[in-house]
Amino acid sequence: MNKLLHLHTETTSLVIKADKTLPEMLYWGKRLPEGTDLDTFFAANHHPVPQARIDTDTVVSLCPEHARGLFTAPGLEGCRNGDNWSPEFTLEETVLNGQQVSFLCRDRLAALKLDIHLSLNLKSHVLSTHLELTNEGNSNYQLHKLTNTLLLPTIAREIMYFHGRWTHEFQTERKKLDRSGFILENRRGRTSHEHFPGIMIGQANFSETAGKVYGFHLAWSANHRFHAEAMSDGRRYLQAGELLMPGEVELIPGESYRTPTLYSTYSNKGLNGISQNFHRHVRNEIVRFPEPQKVRPVHLNTWEGIYFNHDPEYIMKMVRSSAEIGVERFIIDDGWFRSRNDDKAALGDWYLDEKKYPNGLQPIINCVKEHGMEFGLWFEPEMISPDSDLYRAHPEWMLHTEGYEQVTIRNQYVLNLQIPEAFDYVLDRLDNMLTGYDIRYIKWDMNRELVQPTNNCRAAFHGHVEAYYRLVDEVRRRHPMVEIETCSGGGGRVDFEILKRTQRFWASDCNDALERQTIQRGASYFFPLEITGAHIGAKLCHTTGRQHNADFRGITALFGHMGVELDPVRACEEEKRGFARYISLYKSLRQLLYTGDFFRYDTAHRESQAWGVVSLDQREAVVMFAQMDMPEYAMSAPLPIPGLNQTKDYKVRVLENSSSNIYMKQCPPWMTEPAIMSAALLEQVGLMMPVMQPESALLIQISQV
Numbered sequence: 001m002n003k004l005l006h007l008h009t010e011t012t013s014l015v016i017k018a019d020k021t022l023p024e025m026l027y028w029g030k031r032l033p034e035g036t037d038l039d040t041f042f043a044a045n046h047h048p049v050p051q052a053r054i055d056t057d058t059v060v061s062l063c064p065e066h067a068r069g070l071f072t073a074p075g076l077e078g079c080r081n082g083d084n085w086s087p088e089f090t091l092e093e094t095v096l097n098g099q100q101v102s103f104l105c106r107d108r109l110a111a112l113k114l115d116i117h118l119s120l121n122l123k124s125h126v127l128s129t130h131l132e133l134t135n136e137g138n139s140n141y142q143l144h145k146l147t148n149t150l151l152l153p154t155i156a157r158e159i160m161y162f163h164g165r166w167t168h169e170f171q172t173e174r175k176k177l178d179r180s181g182f183i184l185e186n187r188r189g190r191t192s193h194e195h196f197p198g199i200m201i202g203q204a205n206f207s208e209t210a211g212k213v214y215g216f217h218l219a220w221s222a223n224h225r226f227h228a229e230a231m232s233d234g235r236r237y238l239q240a241g242e243l244l245m246p247g248e249v250e251l252i253p254g255e256s257y258r259t260p261t262l263y264s265t266y267s268n269k270g271l272n273g274i275s276q277n278f279h280r281h282v283r284n285e286i287v288r289f290p291e292p293q294k295v296r297p298v299h300l301n302t303w304e305g306i307y308f309n310h311d312p313e314y315i316m317k318m319v320r321s322s323a324e325i326g327v328e329r330f331i332i333d334d335g336w337f338r339s340r341n342d343d344k345a346a347l348g349d350w351y352l353d354e355k356k357y358p359n360g361l362q363p364i365i366n367c368v369k370e371h372g373m374e375f376g377l378w379f380e381p382e383m384i385s386p387d388s389d390l391y392r393a394h395p396e397w398m399l400h401t402e403g404y405e406q407v408t409i410r411n412q413y414v415l416n417l418q419i420p421e422a423f424d425y426v427l428d429r430l431d432n433m434l435t436g437y438d439i440r441y442i443k444w445d446m447n448r449e450l451v452q453p454t455n456n457c458r459a460a461f462h463g464h465v466e467a468y469y470r471l472v473d474e475v476r477r478r479h480p481m482v483e484i485e486t487c488s489g490g491g492g493r494v495d496f497e498i499l500k501r502t503q504r505f506w507a508s509d510c511n512d513a514l515e516r517q518t519i520q521r522g523a524s525y526f527f528p529l530e531i532t533g534a535h536i537g538a539k540l541c542h543t544t545g546r547q548h549n550a551d552f553r554g555i556t557a558l559f560g561h562m563g564v565e566l567d568p569v570r571a572c573e574e575e576k577r578g579f580a581r582y583i584s585l586y587k588s589l590r591q592l593l594y595t596g597d598f599f600r601y602d603t604a605h606r607e608s609q610a611w612g613v614v615s616l617d618q619r620e621a622v623v624m625f626a627q628m629d630m631p632e633y634a635m636s637a638p639l640p641i642p643g644l645n646q647t648k649d650y651k652v653r654v655l656e657n658s659s660s661n662i663y664m665k666q667c668p669p670w671m672t673e674p675a676i677m678s679a680a681l682l683e684q685v686g687l688m689m690p691v692m693q694p695e696s697a698l699l700i701q702i703s704q705v
């Protein structure tokens, strides 16, 4: 009799064979029919032992082992100075607790214990997995790799992955998964703009609304490796774990290493199902707001408004102007601390610059509060400028490799937080500022990668990330009411692990609405809108030089945690009216945007994209249609809108439109006269879109009648 376990939610089933060897996932997909007999299931599903290869079954277990004749990438690699390099585990104990299961496995010869943990969340349908290896021997064990492995069904033939660079994050690309492997490695010491730790694998041509898809996200803020493989025997699997440098992890007797958590989910409704599961999981299990009932306040961030030119009188003017347009949280960005007049100096010297602020910060904070706003401040705690008092006092606190010259990136080095005194110093500075002033929000930046980081004669990527988590945790412990934004030159460091400690991420330093459409779409595969920082930038975008009207910028920034990043004092009246209008619209929509289900729609033409949010009770929806590029055709096409209550009728009307109607003599009739349509019609036939100018967007309101 096989020992089979069935974990399931309303929509998903997972069947695991847990016998004497490492557990094997036999099935993961749509919920099995009620009352399925697992032994019958096994007989119907388990693979044969083919001719001309290993005489016994070779299993792609939750940690594949070479010792059992499997020639794929092993789940564990390591040795004791060469010995014990190919372990073979036996399962000693299985602990099942609801939808959570732990497998305790041992290789007594190699003196290694391996714990494998799986947990299937009943509400989000997200599976969390991690492995933990313990050295039970009496010599050190050098760990090279320990990764999460999940077997995929043979329908998994196409990959969608993410790439990018600074100001161009969350771009998507597709590849076939057939007869070979796919590797995505990140060695930058942060999740990176270039290789976001997430991937989708599914049926060929899976779309936003259709197809069987598996979504994966590794919750780790530094180096990672994803490896998807179509094996020569037709099976497929995905591995995702931390990418370790040579010698980086060496377990002394009794010591353990735990992999980052891999979050995975299945959908048979295309990518929207994946995103909705991840969003639900982030909302319920990951992000913790200090005051959960509080609305997400509209930000004003000073960065692109004044950069390093801090003049308190002028900043107070900005505060007043911000209040006039409806801002609720005012954040002073980079430039407030001693000698920070450009990006060449002063990181580490976290003392207020008294030359710029002779009366301290208090008058500004008072002004912010008098105008009904909260105050926030920027820090980059893990950094040290070569030109800083801190570096002059402690050059040895730089994270580097002794004997080699450390490169600068944005003129700065990384502080070695693994040195207790350096950790305590920066903690003390943060604590001091947060205690001395009523600061309710920190923008925690990180503007460079780690290069050649060494601590105690070992590679120290892992150690840095752990120290960074410890630092954020301690700041939060001391100041639990302070919200934190994770930023890294834009979206260079965001993942579910740091989001357990922070409440927002800065998606990109690019505030160009057109670019933001793509960036925010990419981010939306994993993250819900309420934590995705999205700002209305200046009319002439600082990073691209493009110009867009306030409507296109406003509509785009609505789909995120909205803010404004410009100098409202210098903005013309017309622009200011635009900001005020979108801020007020945002306030009326935020409840829906931040609690509803997010859908990306499949549009007929590739120059456009569309998304929408449907309230959980399906009474309200708001839909955005963006014309990204010149329309290829003279005629537009209908946009199918799924997700509404199929038994109800809805009123459809235009809320905002950033396009002039120069390409049409006549609009689709619903645009001039609100129309009543059934949900079935909206989904099956769709809503006819107008022909729009490139770089414009339309906002549609849909309400149940």
Ligand code: DGJ
Residues within 6 Å of the ligand: 303, 333, 334, 378, 445, 447, 487, 488, 489, 490, 506, 508, 509
């Ligand atoms: C990079 C961030 O992404 C920007 O928003 C800004 O905070 C600058 N750093 C400040 O140096």
